[in-house]
Amino acid sequence: MSPPYPHANINGSDAPEKPNVRLGFVPLTDCAPLVAAKILGLGRRHGLNIELVRQPSWAAVRDKLLSGELDAAQALYGLVYGVQLGIGGPQADMAVLMTLNRNGQAITLSNRLSEGLRQGRSLRTQLAAQTHQPVFAQTFPTGTHAMWLYYWLAAEGLDPLRDVRSVVIPPPQMSDAMALEQLDGFCAGEPWHAVAEAENIGRTAVTSGEIWPDHPEKVLACRRDLVALYPNTARALTMTILEACRWLDAPEHRREMAGWLSGPGYIGRASNLIAPRMLGDYGRTSAHALPLRFFADGEVNHPYLSDGNWFLTQYVRWGMAASSVLDGHLAAEINQTALYRQAAAALDIATADSDTRSSVLIDGRRWDGSNLHAYARSFPIQHDAHAAGHKAK
Amino acid sequence: MPLVIPGMRFAHTTVDSIVSCFIMLRILLVTDTEKPIGELRDALSQHGYEVLGDVASPVALLASVERQRPDVVIIDTESPSRDTLEQLAVMNGAAPRPVVMFSHDADQQLIRAAVGAGVTTYMVDGLAPDKLSPIIDVALARFAEETRLRQRLADVEQQLADRKLIDRAKGILMDKRGMSEAEAFETLRSLAMKQGQKLADVARQLIAMADLLG
Numbered sequence: 001m002s003p004p005y006p007h008a009n010i011n012g013s014d015a016p017e018k019p020n021v022r023l024g025f026v027p028l029t030d031c032a033p034l035v036a037a038k039i040l041g042l043g044r045r046h047g048l049n050i051e052l053v054r055q056p057s058w059a060a061v062r063d064k065l066l067s068g069e070l071d072a073a074q075a076l077y078g079l080v081y082g083v084q085l086g087i088g089g090p091q092a093d094m095a096v097l098m099t100l101n102r103n104g105q106a107i108t109l110s111n112r113l114s115e116g117l118r119q120g121r122s123l124r125t126q127l128a129a130q131t132h133q134p135v136f137a138q139t140f141p142t143g144t145h146a147m148w149l150y151y152w153l154a155a156e157g158l159d160p161l162r163d164v165r166s167v168v169i170p171p172p173q174m175s176d177a178m179a180l181e182q183l184d185g186f187c188a189g190e191p192w193h194a195v196a197e198a199e200n201i202g203r204t205a206v207t208s209g210e211i212w213p214d215h216p217e218k219v220l221a222c223r224r225d226l227v228a229l230y231p232n233t234a235r236a237l238t239m240t241i242l243e244a245c246r247w248l249d250a251p252e253h254r255r256e257m258a259g260w261l262s263g264p265g266y267i268g269r270a271s272n273l274i275a276p277r278m279l280g281d282y283g284r285t286s287a288h289a290l291p292l293r294f295f296a297d298g299e300v301n302h303p304y305l306s307d308g309n310w311f312l313t314q315y316v317r318w319g320m321a322a323s324s325v326l327d328g329h330l331a332a333e334i335n336q337t338a339l340y341r342q343a344a345a346a347l348d349i350a351t352a353d354s355d356t357r358s359s360v361l362i363d364g365r366r367w368d369g370s371n372l373h374a375y376a377r378s379f380p381i382q383h384d385a386h387a388a389g390h391k392a393k
Numbered sequence: 394m395p396l397v398i399p400g401m402r403f404a405h406t407t408v409d410s411i412v413s414c415f416i417m418l419r420i421l422l423v424t425d426t427e428k429p430i431g432e433l434r435d436a437l438s439q440h441g442y443e444v445l446g447d448v449a450s451p452v453a454l455l456a457s458v459e460r461q462r463p464d465v466v467i468i469d470t471e472s473p474s475r476d477t478l479e480q481l482a483v484m485n486g487a488a489p490r491p492v493v494m495f496s497h498d499a500d501q502q503l504i505r506a507a508v509g510a511g512v513t514t515y516m517v518d519g520l521a522p523d524k525l526s527p528i529i530d531v532a533l534a535r536f537a538e539e540t541r542l543r544q545r546l547a548d549v550e551q552q553l554a555d556r557k558l559i560d561r562a563k564g565i566l567m568d569k570r571g572m573s574e575a576e577a578f579e580t581l582r583s584l585a586m587k588q589g590q591k592l593a594d595v596a597r598q599l600i601a602m603a604d605l606l607g
Contacts, residue, residue: 060471140476166480167477170451173450173473385550
């Protein structure tokens with residue numbers, strides 16, 4: 001029997017109202033916290049029985065969260081905010097319980113474009129010289145990979161909605177599409193960039209940690225009414241996954257995890273394609289890649305409001321949402337900071353005093369979570385809501 | 394249990410008018426799961442639909458939507474190609490395809506959740522081919538209705554944005570030229586008439602000019 005937690009009393013009033021929890025995940029390196037929680041049985045001492053269910057698409061994750069077929073899921077940060085706004089799909093009140101990881105994504109370019117970059121020819125010059133329209137893939141229209149890709153292309157002087165064709169392809173099929181010269185580049189999670197390099201199909205041009213150092217990536221998401229109806233379950237789940245993230249901080253645990261993830265029920269690719277980048281080893285490329293982080297004393301997991309607000313500013317920037325979405329307090333409603341603080345305190349994990357943080361992104365712009373309207377409209381390449389996909393401002 | 398469609402009765406009122414607009418509906422089957430969607434081909438052909446070549450991968454789906462422009466896409470809810478369709482729906486707001494989805498359960502909520510996601514209709518297992526025709530008609534009708542609503546919303550938003558521009562331009566004229574509000578509006582209106590432009594366009598030019606001159 002594990003030692004009892006001083007602040008939690010799972011037999012009394014803190015016991016989860018709903019002990020059985022179905023968690024959805026998408027097979028990627030950064031689904032590791034959910035897998036660790038399941039395999040190590042971390043839910044038990046918080047009174048939870050966790051069932052993990054692999055999902056074939058982010059659309060399926062969304063639909064099943066909304067239908068109640070899943071109680072919570074690993075989700076792209078932007079997916080949660082996209083559903084809250086009803087962008088291109090159903091609208092629902094969503095909740096972010098905690099951030100699952102930072103960094104660890106990348107953009108792969110075809111060998112030809114990578115070689116050109118190495119010789120000092122900018123991406124913009126190279127794409128302009130192409131006879132075909134450049135095609136770049138990401139994973140979900142409102143998701144993190146779409147936003148990293150658009151941000152990076154714009155920082156390279158390209159308009160992601162005009163100068164390239166932006167498509168979605170499931171990550172396991174991106175390498176194949178690139179091999180058939182149907183893709184010039186793609187932004188996705190790992191291990192799919194490691195796979196593209198191993199198969200000599202493309203090169204990692206930039207890691208997401210270079211685009212936004214220590215950016216938030218996947219979150220633990222659920223419908224907001226789950227938090228309202230089952231607050232103890234939501235807190236117990238947050239504590240469980242926080243412990244999983246803490247466990248993943250040790251390099252030897254990550255190696256063990258890479259082995260588990262290589263199994264057919266998870267990613268189904270060799271662990272030597274998963275482990276190195278999970279441990280921050282990118283080989284000769286991207287020497288200054290900020291590594292994938294799961295915990296870092298809880299710094300990773302705090303659901304900072306400024307993180308959520310950043311996605312809102314980018315939806316406005318790309319004409320995917322009206323600027324009025326910046327007026328309310330959406331992030332404070334979505335990100336469950338109070339619940340997170342309770343969960344962290346019960347595990348003696350320190351929490352930040354502030355719910356905002358500050359970063360400098362790849363184009364030199366600072367994002368400190370203030371002046372949302374001004375930030376959203378500060379970019380040289382941006383789109384109006386009604387002109388999305390047609391013309392740049 | 395072939396289907397559950399919220400709003401079906403409503404949609405039926407417009408089915409005839411919409412269906413008559415199409416000479417032969419082009420249907421795309423996405424066959425990248427174990428669900429026997431490919432088996433619908435013969436039944437659909439017999440019902441007078443043009444069934445395009447099956448696509449079994451997201452890349453093929455992209456190519457088919459772009460080159461062949463299907464009127465309806467039929468796909469399994471568990472298909473890995475679904476995110477590809479989501480992107481098409483968000484990025485090509487002007488021309489998304491109505492989608493009929495096959496789901497493994499009849500969960501009403503799931504159905505309701507997905508309607509509106511560029512997904513027009515959900516259908517559950519037991520694909521009875523003779524039931525398909527009305528479902529596809531309903532899917533199209535719903536899609537047309539959604540497109541109409543979306544357009545109306547966009548129009549209203551545009552009107553609001555135009556109003557704001559005109560108010561700002563009026564403010565500039567009142568501020569810089571000492572005009573009354575009525576005079577400012579009349580000035581804008583006569584400029585617009587003289588130049589054969591919309592009031593909002595004239596207002597936008599005036600604001601840009603004022604910004605430029607400080």
